[in-house]
Amino acid sequence: MGTGNSSIDSFDEVALSCLPELARFARSLTHDASDADDLVQATYLRAFEAWHTFEAGTDCRRWLFTICRNVFLRTRERAQRVVSVEDPEAETLGAVHGHKRARDAGLDDLFARIDLGPALDRAIDMLSPAFSAVVRLIDVDGRTYEEVAAMLDVPIGTVRSRLFRARRLLQDALLAHALDAGFGRAITASRIGR
Amino acid sequence: MTNPNNGQMSDCERAVRQLWDYLDGRLPDASREWVEAHLAQCESCTSHFNFERGFLDALSTLRRDDEQFATLRERVKRAVAARAGGET
Numbered sequence: 001m002g003t004g005n006s007s008i009d010s011f012d013e014v015a016l017s018c019l020p021e022l023a024r025f026a027r028s029l030t031h032d033a034s035d036a037d038d039l040v041q042a043t044y045l046r047a048f049e050a051w052h053t054f055e056a057g058t059d060c061r062r063w064l065f066t067i068c069r070n071v072f073l074r075t076r077e078r079a080q081r082v083v084s085v086e087d088p089e090a091e092t093l094g095a096v097h098g099h100k101r102a103r104d105a106g107l108d109d110l111f112a113r114i115d116l117g118p119a120l121d122r123a124i125d126m127l128s129p130a131f132s133a134v135v136r137l138i139d140v141d142g143r144t145y146e147e148v149a150a151m152l153d154v155p156i157g158t159v160r161s162r163l164f165r166a167r168r169l170l171q172d173a174l175l176a177h178a179l180d181a182g183f184g185r186a187i188t189a190s191r192i193g194r
Numbered sequence: 195m196t197n198p199n200n201g202q203m204s205d206c207e208r209a210v211r212q213l214w215d216y217l218d219g220r221l222p223d224a225s226r227e228w229v230e231a232h233l234a235q236c237e238s239c240t241s242h243f244n245f246e247r248g249f250l251d252a253l254s255t256l257r258r259d260d261e262q263f264a265t266l267r268e269r270v271k272r273a274v275a276a277r278a279g280g281e282t
Contacts, residue, residue: 008278012271019267020260037266044270045277099242108241111248121256138218139253145220164214171249
C-alpha cells in the first residue's frame with residue numbers, strides 16, 4: 001500500500017481536488033448532510049488504501065464515485081430497491097396537471113413569488129434515493145444525463161424517466177407546501193392531488 | 195390536449211410532450227424550432243413552459259459553492275493523514 005509522503009501528496013493533489021463533486025454525489029445518495037460527510041470521509045479512506053491501484057492519468061472522479069457508491073450500498077443495504085421505470089412522456093404530461101393546479105390556486109408565479117429553497121431541499125430528501133439522486137445531480141448540480149448515467153451505472157433512458165418523475169413529485173410537494181403556508185387561493189385537497 | 199375530433203395529438207400536447215427535453219436543451223434542432231414556433235403563438239403553453247423554467251431555476255439555486263466544502267476537506271485530510279500515520 002503506497003502510504004509514503006509522495007503518495008499522500010499525490011492523493012491530496014489528485015483525489016482531494018474532486019471533493020466538492022464527490023460531496024454533492026454523496027448527498028444525492030444519503031439524503032442527509034451529516035451522513036453525506038461521513039460517506040465522503042469513508043470513501044476517501046477507502047480510496048487512500050487503494051491509491052496504489054489508481055492509474056495516473058485516468059478519471060479519478062469516476063473512480064471515486066464508484067468507490068462512494070459501493071461504500072454506500074454496503075453500509076446502507078437499501079439502495080438496491082428496484083425503482084420501476086415510468087414512461088417519461090407520461091411524466092411530462094403530468095407536468096401539465098401540476099401547472100394547471102398551480103394556476104387554479106393562483107400560484108402560476110409560485111417560483112418567482114416564494115423562496116422555496118428550504119422546502120425544495122426537504123422535498124428532495126423525501127424522495128426515494130433513485131429519484132433524489134438524479135434530481136440533485138442534474139437539476140441542482142448541473143450534470144448531464146450522460147454523466148449521471150455513468151455515475152449511477154444505469155442507462156440514460158432510466159436517468160431521464162427518473163428525472164421526469166422526480167420533477168413531478170417535487171412540484172406536487174411544493175404546491176402542497178405553498179398552500180399549507182397560506183399562499184394562493186384555497187382549493188380542496190382532492191384537487192391538488194393529495 | 196388531445197383533439198376530440200380525430201384522436202390526433204394537438205399541437206399543445208405535442209409541445210408539452212417535449213417540454214423537459216426542450217428545457218434541458220436535449221431536442222434536435224428541428225424539434226426545438228418547432229416548439230419555439232408553437233410557443234410564439236400559444237399563450238397557454240408559453241405560460242406553462244415559463245412555470246417549469248422557474249421550477250428548474252429554483253432547483254439550481256440549491257447548488258452549494260465549492261468553497262462551502264472547505265471544512266469537510268480539512269476533516270478528510272486529517273483522517274487520511276491519521277490513517278497514513280497509523281500504517282507507517
